[in-house]
Amino acid sequence: MTRVYVSKDMAAVALGADAVAEALSNAGAQVVRTGSRGLFRLEPLVEVETPEGRVGFGPVAAADAALVLDGGHPARLGDVSAMPFFARQQRFTFARCGVIDPLSLDDYEAHGGWRGLTAARALSPQAAIDAVKASGLRGRGGAGFPTGIKWQTVHDAPGPLKYVVCNADEGDSGTFADRMLMEGDPFCLIEGMAIAGHAVGAERGYIYIRSEYPFAIRTIREAIARAAAIVAPFALEVRVGAGAYVCGEETALLDSIEGKRGEVRAKPPLPAIAGLFGRPTVINNVLSLAAVPFILSEGGDAYAAIGFGRSRGTMPVQLAGNVRNGGLFEVGFGITLGELVMDIGGGTDSGRPVKAVQVGGPLGAYFPPSMFDLPFDYEAFAAAGGLIGHAGITVFDDTVDMAHMARFAMEFCAHESCGKCTPCRIGSTRGVELIDRLIAGERRAADAVERLPQMRNVAGGARPAGQDVELLRDLCDTMKFGSLCALGGFTPYPVLSALDHFPQDFGAGAPISSAAAE
Amino acid sequence: MSPTQNDRLIAGDAIHANDYAAAVARLAEDLGSEQSALLPMLHALQDEFGYIDDLMVPLIASALNLSRADVHGVVTFYHDFRRQPLGRHRVRLCRAESCQARGAAAIERIATERLGLRMGETSVDGRVTLDAVYCLGLCATGPNAMIDDVPVSRIDPTTLDRLLGELTR
Numbered sequence: 001m002t003r004v005y006v007s008k009d010m011a012a013v014a015l016g017a018d019a020v021a022e023a024l025s026n027a028g029a030q031v032v033r034t035g036s037r038g039l040f041r042l043e044p045l046v047e048v049e050t051p052e053g054r055v056g057f058g059p060v061a062a063a064d065a066a067l068v069l070d071g072g073h074p075a076r077l078g079d080v081s082a083m084p085f086f087a088r089q090q091r092f093t094f095a096r097c098g099v100i101d102p103l104s105l106d107d108y109e110a111h112g113g114w115r116g117l118t119a120a121r122a123l124s125p126q127a128a129i130d131a132v133k134a135s136g137l138r139g140r141g142g143a144g145f146p147t148g149i150k151w152q153t154v155h156d157a158p159g160p161l162k163y164v165v166c167n168a169d170e171g172d173s174g175t176f177a178d179r180m181l182m183e184g185d186p187f188c189l190i191e192g193m194a195i196a197g198h199a200v201g202a203e204r205g206y207i208y209i210r211s212e213y214p215f216a217i218r219t220i221r222e223a224i225a226r227a228a229a230i231v232a233p234f235a236l237e238v239r240v241g242a243g244a245y246v247c248g249e250e251t252a253l254l255d256s257i258e259g260k261r262g263e264v265r266a267k268p269p270l271p272a273i274a275g276l277f278g279r280p281t282v283i284n285n286v287l288s289l290a291a292v293p294f295i296l297s298e299g300g301d302a303y304a305a306i307g308f309g310r311s312r313g314t315m316p317v318q319l320a321g322n323v324r325n326g327g328l329f330e331v332g333f334g335i336t337l338g339e340l341v342m343d344i345g346g347g348t349d350s351g352r353p354v355k356a357v358q359v360g361g362p363l364g365a366y367f368p369p370s371m372f373d374l375p376f377d378y379e380a381f382a383a384a385g386g387l388i389g390h391a392g393i394t395v396f397d398d399t400v401d402m403a404h405m406a407r408f409a410m411e412f413c414a415h416e417s418c419g420k421c422t423p424c425r426i427g428s429t430r431g432v433e434l435i436d437r438l439i440a441g442e443r444r445a446a447d448a449v450e451r452l453p454q455m456r457n458v459a460g461g462a463r464p465a466g467q468d469v470e471l472l473r474d475l476c477d478t479m480k481f482g483s484l485c486a487l488g489g490f491t492p493y494p495v496l497s498a499l500d501h502f503p504q505d506f507g508a509g510a511p512i513s514s515a516a517a518e
Numbered sequence: 519m520s521p522t523q524n525d526r527l528i529a530g531d532a533i534h535a536n537d538y539a540a541a542v543a544r545l546a547e548d549l550g551s552e553q554s555a556l557l558p559m560l561h562a563l564q565d566e567f568g569y570i571d572d573l574m575v576p577l578i579a580s581a582l583n584l585s586r587a588d589v590h591g592v593v594t595f596y597h598d599f600r601r602q603p604l605g606r607h608r609v610r611l612c613r614a615e616s617c618q619a620r621g622a623a624a625i626e627r628i629a630t631e632r633l634g635l636r637m638g639e640t641s642v643d644g645r646v647t648l649d650a651v652y653c654l655g656l657c658a659t660g661p662n663a664m665i666d667d668v669p670v671s672r673i674d675p676t677t678l679d680r681l682l683g684e685l686t687r
Contacts, residue, residue, distance in 0.1 A: 011656045014669035040658045173614030176655040211561075211598050212654055214667065240561055242596035245652060259556035259582075261595040277554075319658060321619035326658020349620070358615060394657065396619045405615070412652070418595075 002069055004029045005047040005054065007098065009036035009183050010215040011176070016062065017044040023065035035184015037098035038328030039085050047080060056080035085344065090306060091330045092294045092314045093287060094177075097184035103222055105230075108187045114230065116293030120195040123296075128199040129155055132292060134300030136312030141167055141248075141285030142360060142389040142486070144311075144378040147292075150282060153272035154200040157280035162202040164193050164234075165257070165276055165283040168209040168216070169241050169248040172361025174320040174392030177328055178286035181316075182209070182216035185290075186223035192289035194231040195296055196282050203233050206276070208253050210241040245362075245416040249485045250283045252418060263418045264485040285390070287316060308334025311377045319345045321358075321394035331376075338372025341395055352397035356502065358405075360389025362412050363490035365497035366402065385500075386493060402502035407435040409494040413487060423479045424488025431479075431495065434472045438465060441507045465507065472499070538574045541566060546581040553582055556592055560599055569600040605640040605647035607685045609633075610664040614653040617660035625661045625673050626650075632682055646685050 006012075006021040024046065025031045037045060042058035046068050056077035057068045067073040080086060091097075100107035108114070120128045133148030154162060166189065170178040182189060193205045207224075209217050217240055224236045244262045247253045251265035254276050275281025291313065295303045304312040311333035317340055319326050324346035341347070341357055348354055356366045365386030367374070374384055381388045396405075410431035417424045437444055443462040450458045476492035483489040499506060545562050549555035559578060564570055570593050579586045593599045611626050630636060633648055640647040656662045659671040665681055673681075 010654070010669050011659060011671065014654075014656050014662065014671035015659060040656075043659075170655060171653060173653045174616045174657045176657055179655040212651060212664075239557065241598075242557060242561070243598035244596050256557065257554060259553035259592070260588075261591050263595075321616040321657065321660075323658065362615060392616075392657065394616045394619055400619065405618075408615070408618070416652075 001028065001030045003032060003049040004068070005032050005034050005049070007036040007043060007045060007184075008033035008102075008215075009043075009098075009180060010213070011040050011180075012036050012043040012045070013215070015040070015043045015059070019062040020044040020046060020060050020065065023062040024069070027065045027069055029065075029069055032101050034100060035097045035102050036180055036328075037080055037086065038094065038180060039083075039325060040327050041325060042077065042080075045077075045080070053079055085325055085327070085329070088344065089330050090314050090332050092303065093188070093290050094181065094185070094316055094328065094330050095294075096188065097180060097328075100185070102184050102186055102219060103226060105187070105226055108185075112297065113187055113293075114191060116296035117191050117194050117198075117231070119296045120198050125155060125199045125201060128195065128296065131296055131300040132199070135291075135295040135303035136300075136307065136310070137288060137291055137295060137303065138311065138378065139285060140287035140291070140315070140390065141250075142387065144388075147284060147288050150272055150284070151196065151199050153270070154202075154280045154282045157273055159280055161204075161279050162200055163276045163279055163281040164196045164200070164202045164205040165250075165254065165271075165281055166193055166205065166207040166286055166289055167248065167250060167253055167283055168207055168213075168220075168286050169253060170213070170286070170390065171210060171245040171248045172363070172390050172392055174358065174361055174394035175318050175390045176320070176392075177316040177318050177390070179213050179216050180328055181286055181290050182213070183219050186220050187227055188290045188293055189220070189286055190223060190227050190231060190236065192292040193236060194234045195292050196284065196289060197231075197234040200280070200282055202282065203235065205234065205236045206239050206257055207236060208239045208241060208247070208257060210247075211243055244418075245412075246418045246485070246487050249487065252485070254281065254283070261418070263420045264487075266484060287390075306332035308332070308375055308377045309379055311379070315376065315388070315391050317376070318390075318392045319395070320392055322348045322350055322397050323393075323395040324349045333377050334375050336372060337367065337374045337376065337393075338369070340376065340393060341372065345393075345395065348395060348397040350397045350399075352399065354395060355398040355400050356396045356402060356405075356498075358394040358396070358494065359392070360387045360493075361392050362409060363387075363486060363493055364389050364392075365493040366396075366405065366501060367497065368501045371501075385497060387490065402498040402505040403435060403439050403507070404505075406495045406498040406506075407432060407439070409491055409498075410435060413491040417487060421482070421484040421488060423482040424484070424491070427475055427479045427483075427488065428491060431472065431475055431491075434468055434475065435495075435506075438468055438472070438506050441465065444468065469499070469506070534571065535573050535577075538563075538567070538571065539577055542574065542577045542581050551582055553584060553588075556582055556584070556589070557596075560593065560596075564599060568603045572601060602640075603644075605644050607646045607666055608649060608664075609646060609682070609685070610649045610651040611637075612652070612654055612656075612660060612662040613650045614657075616653070616657035617662055620660040622661040625663075625675070625678055628675055628678055629682065632679070646682075 045058035047054040247262040252262040256262040316330040413428035
């Protein structure tokens with residue numbers, strides 16, 4: 001019986017992989033469901049096992065099952081891992097994703113699984129932390145805080161009860177690496193969390209997964225049950241989010257696990273000192289924790305050997321939006337934005353010119369193609385007025401209206417604000433109104449207060465558009481420095497970058513007094 | 519309101535309240551009666567009854583030793599928890615940036631016209647609820663939707679027509 005591999009990743013299923021798998025099974029093949037390789041243009045991708053290795057076909061329609069099995073399907077790709085999109089990657093974290101049956105403990109072990117945990121358990125907790133420090137691993141959720149130092153803080157915090165929490169509330173548009181890993185290689189995340197537990201002295205962990213990821217929730221729950229004996233005494237539990245974007249912020253996430261409204265906590269105290277239920281807590285993103293097994297099995301130096309500046313190791317970059325080769329591309333830091341979007345991504349899917357790319361989700365800056373020489377690196381992006389965030393890159397063609405996207409950023413912030421701090425709660429709504437006025441080219445009349453005789457410093461007449469732009473910049477400044485967390489604090493990134501790089505989209509009065517465009 | 523309707527409503531509520539009380543007691547047994555059981559309990563109740571009825575709030579509060587305000591605050595904070603039932607089918611269209619970059623706004627416009635609903639509304643016959651979702655994590659193959667529990671990618675006007683047509687059944 002021919003063995004074939006078909007992805008059961010949510011993205012592949014959304015493109016019809018279930019029907020393809022059923023057709024292959026009906027045609028007599030033995031179907032193994034895997035995660036996704038990560039190039040969605042090829043999904044539904046079918047790989048047929050042959051004496052010469054796996055031969056890929058994709059995309060495949062359910063009606064073509066027989067053609068695939070006799071090798072005559074026109075979309076024959078040969079060895080998928082040899083395709084340029086995959087051959088150019090450095091897959092440390094995603095090595096198994098798309099290759100193995102995600103829930104097979106045998107597959108996991110045969111592909112190097114549990115070696116990191118075994119190595120960690122042979123070390124003292126301090127030595128395990130030292131390995132993570134040596135790797136230079138920084139928080140992959142977006143903040144880029146050194147993981148080893150966070151672990152050290154929790155390790156050094158007094159108290160018998162500590163927690164490991166995985167932030168799998170991947171709400172940023174343009175990102176799907178957490179989802180792919182949880183669906184395609186869930187044991188890798190579990191192993192990383194067990195290592196964290198050993199390193200900091202925690203026996204209990206939570207994985208907080210957003211409710212929009214039903215496939216990941218199912219897979220992780222099953223994987224936890226199957227791996228329970230291996231990671232014991234470390235025990236894991238899944239918590240399902242409830243549609244609140246702000247719960248991706250770590251302290252809001254902790255409150256949500258505790259059964260409260262997902263409101264952001266003021267820091268300090270840091271979660272590492274007083275986190276979940278007031279106990280010292282490691283809270284890391286999925287990708288940070290999933291990078292740890294490699295670091296422990298291959299050594300921190302092997303991980304740190306590639307990278308750029310202070311950004312060490314690899315980043316699973318996600319190419320999204322209007323891009324031809326959309327998918328997951330894990331590569332060492334330092335590759336330029338232009339290489340990612342144009343060479344690897346292949347430009348837009350629509351075939352039109354690229355107008356802008358948003359890096360780092362809804363709170364990330366928009367960059368024009370003139371900035372494509374930026375190296376992918378935490379510091380370089382910060383210096384350019386942006387952030388790499390969770391490394392999602394959303395590509396837009398020249399039909400996009402950047403004033404509309406700036407408005408959307410404010411609207412999204414208003415929709416998702418937890419309401420605890422004023423700059424985010426009120427500022428986002430005022431921001432939408434301001435941008436609406438700019439787009440409409442309206443001039444705002446002086447209101448009742450402004451007409452009072454006491455307000456003698458106010459012009460009194462209708463406010464010109466230039467003043468509205470200044471007001472918008474001032475509002476962004478308040479949100480950036482006055483908000484409690486990244487939701488209000490980073491919403492100015494997309495707004496200001498759109499204003500700075502694409503002033504022509506904001507109407508005639510817009511390009512005035514730009515601090516960044518000087 | 520006539521007395522008979524009112525009586526029926528009250529009687530109906532009593533039946534529901536009994537079901538709710540049994541469910542909450544069972545869940546408190548399974549999940550524990552700590553505050554941290556609140557979200558899992560709300561998810562379970564919504565899975566079972568379709569929405570979080572206001573009548574559940576005092577029952578949950580008492581089972582978890584919380585105030586009704588605490589429970590109400592959590593129910594209304596999270597977008598997932600509904601205080602009214604959904605339609606028999608649920609169409610969720612992604613509205614986030616990556617889907618916008620691939621034409622989601624046009625798909626949303628067509629869907630609202632075809633169904634005669636605004637985003638967030640349920641049809642009068644209770645057949646379908648149209649809703650927005652902010653990212654399903656299928657960002658390279660948008661516009662995306664969840665139709666009931668099925669994810670669908672690369673939606674164009676033709677597939678949208680077919681998908682919405684299937685919901686009449």
